[in-house]
Ligand code: SF4
């Protein structure tokens with residue numbers, strides 16, 4: 001069973017951290033980063049060419065992480081693969097013992113770094129969630145029977161709490177929940193208050209799916225301003241931008257302040273029981289995540305922490 | 321309407337290399353409205369080709385260039401004429417329909433862009449991708465297959481900002497448009513109803529009403 005699933009079912013405060021595969025063929029730096037996070041987070045969430053920028057595949061790094069004894073979360077977007085390619089990758093993931101999947105529609109190639117790439121979108125996030133269920137029922141995307149034991153997945157989806165019109169976002173989430181999303185991971189939030197209208201809407205719509213709040217530790221006032229202007233669904237409060245700028249002017253470390261602000265938010269979200277956990281997107285500064293969690297006073301329970309698994313690599317491919 | 325745009329002159333001239341006597345076939349329907357194949361454009365094309373040393377043996381303007389029987393009838397005027405190429409001022413369908421009717425090389429003078437609405441003279445917007453499984457009934461009469469850059473039928477991606485699409489901020493996010501429209505119609509419940517599957521059609525598609533009626 002997925003460690004994230006177990007943590008959520010046990011009512012633990014779940015912690016996942018985002019990692020990106022390299023734009024290249026060397027996984028070693030990513031695996032080193034993962035070592036720093038060992039025992040500090042429940043799962044490592046591996047992006048699938050985020051922002052439509054070409055990288056090695058999520059499935060590839062997830063497999064390497066799995067073999068190194070971590071619990072990866074596979075991100076699957078519908079941007080580059082039709083339903084056959086998605087189903088093939090999902091079966092491959094399952095064969096390697098990767099069962100936690102974040103289903104995303106995916107950023108359009110037109111906003112990425114290979115702009116002439118043909119967008120696919122045969123399935124969107126809802127369609128990929130439905131595909132997980134088909135595979136679990138022992139059928140492929142054409143309704144044909146699969147051989148061997150059917151795979152088991154723990155599928156999740158993304159949410160954008162700061163969204164206008166909010167009811168449209170909630171309706172979309174309802175579709176995701178109905179399609180089988182069992183956890184929701186939000187776009188980064190920067191204050192507990194900005195989550196409240198969203199959580200109320202989720203509640204009113206009867207969506208009963210654990211929510212992991214997205215957390216981005218800010219590195220500078222410039223980064224915050226850039227994200228406010230360019231990244232959909234991001235709203236960093238002006239007071240935080242000012243504080244980061246003041247820190248820099250005073251010769252301090254805005255990155256350290258950003259980390260402290262993120263830690264404070266994590267602690268507040270947990271104390272007020274606003275969400276089931278957090279998803280930390282450190283954007284290249286993954287090694288600072290343990291420090292952030294330390295400051296927030298979040299320690300994951302050993303029982304569900306990733307532990308080295310000698311048998312991990314022999315686990316796959318034995319369904320027949 | 322099928323929206324077309326004139327190819328660059330050089331592109332047409334390079335196709336016509338080696339030809340001397342040509343015929344021009346336009347289209348009195350969509351291409352005429354797109355200012356790419358009506359009477360005026362045929363005249364302009366004639367003058368352009370003559371200025372480049374071609375002889376224009378005939379000009380033909382079928383009411384609809386995508387209608388095989390009609391085009392066959394209208395192209396009878398080419399019989400017995402010494403013509404070594406035909407320039408088609410229609411959409412891709414029209415140009416092929418001309419080619420179906422003559423044993424001559426047929427060259428497209430236009431690029432065929434999309435199926436669109438004529439907002440007003442000379443302004444066109446893509447409105448339908450002809451998916452074969454129309455969902456307009458539950459999307460407030462606004463097509464997500466076409467007007468959402470990702471063709472999403474189950475609701476929006478997370479990428480809109482201020483109602484504009486992440487892919488091209490010049491475009492409205494189709495799903496925000498759909499939401500506003502359903503809100504106005506008092507039919508927001510439709511946002512939760514399945515919109516049906518978008519099935520990429522196998523090509524080429526055919527429809528035979530005679531067989532359907534049988
Ligand atoms: S859903 Fe859109 S693309 Fe499909 S037939 Fe209707 S208008 Fe055309």
Ligand code: SF4
Pocket residue numbers: 467468469470471472475476477478479480481484485486487492493494495496
């Ligand atoms: S922003 Fe709106 S129109 Fe653009 S791709 Fe996303 S849902 Fe579609």
